[in-house]
Amino acid sequence: MNWFxxxxxxxxxxxxxxxxxxxxxxxxxxxxxxxxxxLYAGHEGVFNAYxxxxxxxEALILVAxxxxxxxxxxxxxxxxxxxxxxxxxRSVRYAVTKSGGGRTVGSATMPYxxxxxxxxxxxxxxxxxxxxxxxxxxxxxxxxxxxxWIYIIVYVAAVVAVAIHVRHGFWSLFQTIGxxxxxxxxxxxAISVALAVILGVGFGLIPIYIGIIx
Amino acid sequence: xxxxxxxxxxxxxxxxxxxxxxxxxxxxxxDISTDMSFLEMLDVVNEDLVLSGKEPIAFDHDxxxxxxxxxxxxxxxxxxxxxxxxxxxxxxxxxxxNGDTVVIEPWRAxxxxxxxxxxxxxxxxxxxxxxxxxxxxxxGGAQDANNILVGKEVADKAFNxxxxxxxxxxxxxxxxxxxxxxxxxKISHLGLLPQGRPEAKTRVQSMIRAMDRxxxxxxxxxxxxxxxxxxxxxxxxxxxxxREFVKASFS
Numbered sequence: 374m375n376w377f378x379x380x381x382x383x384x385x386x387x388x389x390x391x392x393x394x395x396x397x398x399x400x401x402x403x404x405x406x407x408x409x410x411x412l413y414a415g416h417e418g419v420f421n422a423y424x425x426x427x428x429x430x431e432a433l434i435l436v437a438x439x440x441x442x443x444x445x446x447x448x449x450x451x452x453x454x455x456x457x458x459x460x461x462x463r464s465v466r467y468a469v470t471k472s473g474g475g476r477t478v479g480s481a482t483m484p485y486x487x488x489x490x491x492x493x494x495x496x497x498x499x500x501x502x503x504x505x506x507x508x509x510x511x512x513x514x515x516x517x518x519x520x521x522w523i524y525i526i527v528y529v530a531a532v533v534a535v536a537i538h539v540r541h542g543f544w545s546l547f548q549t550i551g552x553x554x555x556x557x558x559x560x561x562x563a564i565s566v567a568l569a570v571i572l573g574v575g576f577g578l579i580p581i582y583i584g585i586i587x
Numbered sequence: 588x589x590x591x592x593x594x595x596x597x598x599x600x601x602x603x604x605x606x607x608x609x610x611x612x613x614x615x616x617x618d619i620s621t622d623m624s625f626l627e628m629l630d631v632v633n634e635d636l637v638l639s640g641k642e643p644i645a646f647d648h649d650x651x652x653x654x655x656x657x658x659x660x661x662x663x664x665x666x667x668x669x670x671x672x673x674x675x676x677x678x679x680x681x682x683x684x685n686g687d688t689v690v691i692e693p694w695r696a697x698x699x700x701x702x703x704x705x706x707x708x709x710x711x712x713x714x715x716x717x718x719x720x721x722x723x724x725x726x727g728g729a730q731d732a733n734n735i736l737v738g739k740e741v742a743d744k745a746f747n748x749x750x751x752x753x754x755x756x757x758x759x760x761x762x763x764x765x766x767x768x769x770x771x772x773k774i775s776h777l778g779l780l781p782q783g784r785p786e787a788k789t790r791v792q793s794m795i796r797a798m799d800r801x802x803x804x805x806x807x808x809x810x811x812x813x814x815x816x817x818x819x820x821x822x823x824x825x826x827x828x829x830r831e832f833v834k835a836s837f838s
Contacts, residue, residue: 380836384765384805385795385829455805459763462804464697468598468611469690471664473671473760473814480809481762545808551830553823 384458387451392546394448399543399568401441402535406575412583417512424511449491456484479541479569486538493531500524519584528580536573540565592618593685597632599644600692602701609701611690614644621681625668626651626658628680645704653677653817656752659759660705661692666756666815674754674817694759698766698802709755711801712769718797719790720773722782735781748775750818757812757820763804768812770798771824774831788835795832 380386411423427434479486504514518524543565547553595616602609614636619628626648633643649657653674660675662668668678683689691705699707737745749772757768774791777783783790806825813822 376836383795383832384767384799384803385832386836388806388829389833455807459765459804459807462697462764462802463695465695467661467664467692467695468600469661469664469692470762471669473665473811475760475810475812475814476762480807483807541808548808548822548826549829551826551828551833553826555823 387455388549390447390451391455392549394444394451395542395546397440397444398448399539401437402539402572406572409576409579412512412515412579415587417510417516420512420515421510445491445494449487452484452487477541479537480545482537483541486534489531489534490538493527493534496527497531515583516587519580521584525580525584529577532573532577535576536569539572540569543568591621591681593621593680593683593687594618595628595683595686596688598688598690599704601644601704602693603703609704619680621679621683623680624651624676625662625678625680626676645702645706647706648676651676654752656754659694659754659756661694661759663690666694666759667754667817671814672817672819674752677817694755696755696758696764696803698764699755699758707755709753711803712753712755712766714801715766715770715794715797716773719786719793720777722777722786724782724785737780741779745776745779748772748779748820748824751776751816751820752818754817756815756817758803760811760815761804761806762809762811763807765806765812766798766801766803767806767825767828768816768820768822770794771822771826771828772820774828775824778827778831787831791828791831791835795828 381390408423408427411420414420500518501511501514504511506514519528544558544561547558547561597614597616598611599614600609601612614632616628616632617635619631623631626646629644629646636643646660647657649655651658653676656674658675659667662675662678667673667675668682670678670682693699693701693705694707694709696707698711699709702708751769751772753769755769758764758766761768774794777790778787808822810822813820
């Protein structure tokens with residue numbers, strides 16, 4: 374196992390960890406969005422039925438939760454290590470910096486959008502996953518949360534951070550695992566943008582729809 | 588064709604020894620012909636400095652033809668200045684306007700300590716090469732060139748990677764001071780050719796570990812290296828290196 378640990382101690386190994394765990398999160402967030410689309414049904418029964426259905430697979434959910442937690446631990450600690458190493462790799466900063474056209478808002482802000490998402494996930498879990506639903510439905514919890522302006526703003530801002538993070542993260546993970554080919558990279562870059570927009574709009578409209586329209 | 592002249596204000600990083608703290612000094616580059624290269628402009632400024640009994644600005648240069656990889660400074664925030672695919676020695680003053688203020692800094696990376704003014708020590712690159720950027724086959728007498736067949740497309744790819752002149756602009760341009768474009772280019776140009784294959788696995792392992800030890804940052808796919816590389820080496824070389832690393836590590 375020595376070679377295994379040693380591999381992930383290298384810069385490229387850490388990069389691979391970021392890419393693979395990031396891909397895991399992408400898989401999760403897409404399924405999460407598909408599930409949450411039931412909130413747009415205009416009828417709370419649909420969403421509550423979805424929640425009830427999910428709870429029929431208690432064991433499976435537990436496995437997924439443990440898996441996601443492990444991904445989060447790896448993604449966050451590796452990301453933090455890389456962030457600190459990258460900062461110390463340039464001890465004296467430039468007086469003037471100008472992009473040659475490579476950087477995007479997404480690439481330049483990965484550690485910061487990442488931190489914002491981490492903080493949001495903690496808030497989000499305490500809002501919903503650990504919410505008390507003994508004498509109310511999950512839909513009631515959603516409606517109660519988004520009855521507050523502050524929550525609507527925080528959630529929409531967090532979703533924007535997720536979209537920006539995914540915008541760089543998606544194509545980037547293919548580059549990292551070595552899958553950059555001139556035939557496919559333009560498509561992967563386009564999918565990055567599309568995915569960011571889909572996730573941003575799909576999730577971002579939920580608080581607005583529930584809190585303001587319904 | 589008449590020669591145009593311009594006058595510029597230069598903000599140049601001056602630093603005596605690598606340990607000492609440096610700072611910016613302001614100079615005027617007077618009546619600079621727009622046909623001059625950036626380095627020739629610095630030569631003119633240095634002549635004035637010498638004549639007035641001051642220490643000239645130290646900067647690296649050698650061939651001044653854009654192929655040796657010796658020159659380079661960050662000009663107005665970009666490695667080798669504002670012109671794409673151009674080394675500093677091939678950047679001409681016609682790309683500047685009369686009255687411009689130009690900020691000139693050395694490559695800034697912990698792995699490239701400043702020797703003096705704009706001169707940095709890039710021996711970290713040599714150490715990476717020494718770790719595996721070669722083939723150790725005993726060549727003996729030259730064999731028939733057609734003995735080892737290399738397809739044109741593969742040869743072209745290897746050549747594109749081999750166009751890297753090792754100037755260090757990728758490290759300077761990278762927001763993380765990462766050397767992955769340089770290492771990727773070396774891994775690619777050797778790994779694409781049959782002569783480089785036998786040692787491909789050990790090469791990628793040892794070069795990457797050398798790069799990590801030397802204090803370069805990590806790649807986060809900002810792609811500034813590719814954008815500012817004077818030889819426009821593609822980040823596909825980094826992807827190829829990543830692929831080689833995965834192959835070498837897990838098989």
